[in-house]
Amino acid sequence: DAGVTQSPTHLIKTRGQQVTLRCSPKSGHDTVSWYQQALGQGPQFIFQYYEEEERQRGNFPDRFSGHQFPNYSSELNVNALLLGDSALYLCASSRLPMDSKEETQYFGPGTRLLVL
Amino acid sequence: RKEVEQDPGPFNVPEGATVAFNCTYSNSASQSFFWYRQDCRKEPKLLMSVYSSGNEDGRFTAQLNRASQYISLLIRDSKLSDSATYLCVVSPFSGGYNKLIFGAGTRLAVHP
Numbered sequence: 001d002a003g004v005t006q007s008p009t010h011l012i013k014t015r016g017q018q019v020t021l022r023c024s025p026k027s028g029h030d031t032v033s034w035y036q037q038a039l040g041q042g043p044q045f046i047f048q049y050y051e052e053e054e055r056q057r058g059n060f061p062d063r064f065s066g067h068q069f070p071n072y073s074s075e076l077n078v079n080a081l082l083l084g085d086s087a088l089y090l091c092a093s094s095r096l097p098m099d100s101k102e103e104t105q106y107f108g109p110g111t112r113l114l115v116l
Numbered sequence: 117r118k119e120v121e122q123d124p125g126p127f128n129v130p131e132g133a134t135v136a137f138n139c140t141y142s143n144s145a146s147q148s149f150f151w152y153r154q155d156c157r158k159e160p161k162l163l164m165s166v167y168s169s170g171n172e173d174g175r176f177t178a179q180l181n182r183a184s185q186y187i188s189l190l191i192r193d194s195k196l197s198d199s200a201t202y203l204c205v206v207s208p209f210s211g212g213y214n215k216l217i218f219g220a221g222t223r224l225a226v227h228p
Contacts, residue, residue, distance in 0.1 A: 033215070037173060042120070042203050042218030043160065055213050094218075104150075105216065107159035 002027060004108035005095050012114045013081050021076045021111045025093030032057075032074040034066060035090040043090055047101060049074050050096075078113075086115045117142055120219035122204050128225045133194045138224045139204030140186040140195075148207040149180050151189050153200045154221065160203055163189075194226045 005024045013019050018081035023031050023067035031050045035049075049068035068074045072093075078085055092105035122139045129135050141149075149166035164171065166178040166187055177190040187204055205220040 035216075035218075040220070041210075042205075042220045044213050045217065048215060058215070094214075104162050104165075107161070109159050 004091055004106050006089075006091050006108040007035050008111060008112050009111045010114075011047075011110065012116065014116050015081055015083060017081050017115075018079045019075065019081060019113060021077070021078075021089050021113075022073065023093075023108060024073045025091075026106050029093035029095045029106070030072050031094045031096065032072065033094070034070060034074070034076045035092065035107075036060075036116060037088040037090060037110070038089075040114050046076070048107045081115045090091030117186055118219070119143060119217050120206055122219035122222045124220060124222060126225050127224040128227065129194055130157055131196060131228055133191065134192050135194060135206070135224060136191075137202055137224075139186070139189075139219055141185050141206045141217075143208060143217075144182075144185060144193055145207070145208060146185075146217075147209055149160055150205040150207075151176075151178055151187075151218070152205055152218070154203055155200045160218075163202070167210040181228040185213075186191045191224075194224075196226050196228065199224055199226045207221075 001012040007022045029076040037043040047057040050092045052068045065077045088110045090110045091108045094105040120141050151163040152160040153163045154160040166180045168180050170179045175192045179188045201221040201223045203221045
């Protein structure tokens with residue numbers, strides 16, 4: 001059973017460019033969340049997708065956008081890259097619980113983005 | 117003020133030691149609480165959920181005090197393999213599948 005996968009693993013871009021990161025959720029999961037983790041910090045919630053729609057959003061500018069496909073995979077797009085966008089971008093998948101049992105999020109290995 | 121605050125450490129302890137991490141959160145409406153573990157350059161992994169009644173998993177014990185908005189993690193008989201960053205996590209919603217708010221993490225280094 002494959003876990004959460006992300007691509008690419010590493011990426012180098014220059015200021016002003018645009019980037020697309022990809023995520024495939026764990027089998028059986030229908031919800032994808034994206035997080036940004038700067039060096040020495042905890043992950044920060046960017047947004048969450050369910051049924052191909054953005055359901056929740058953190059405090060990130062509109063330069064950060066996303067998409068979820070019918071197969072539940074997801075993309076994170078960042079436009080007009082800034083130096084401060086350099087971080088580890090983590091994708092997490094989960095599914096709405098079918099009963100009262102608490103579900104958790106499973107994280108992928110992340111994409112390391114460096115903006116020069 | 118950060119939503120979740122942790123002592124960044126590092127905590128340097130010998131094998132076999134008992135170590136305790138503390139965490140406070142600012143949103144009194146928070147519904148779910150967790151400890152995640154993150155190894156160097158790896159993704160976070162759920163260590164355990166935290167309940168008001170307290171819960172234990174082997175050498176790990178977690179406690180939640182809603183009145184004080186305080187979460188703790190106790191690790192007994194530390195192993196070298198416990199060396200990692202421990203992230204305190206809260207969610208404004210019930211269920212761990214929803215938005216997670218992370219602290220900056222506390223680094224633990226266990227030495228021989």
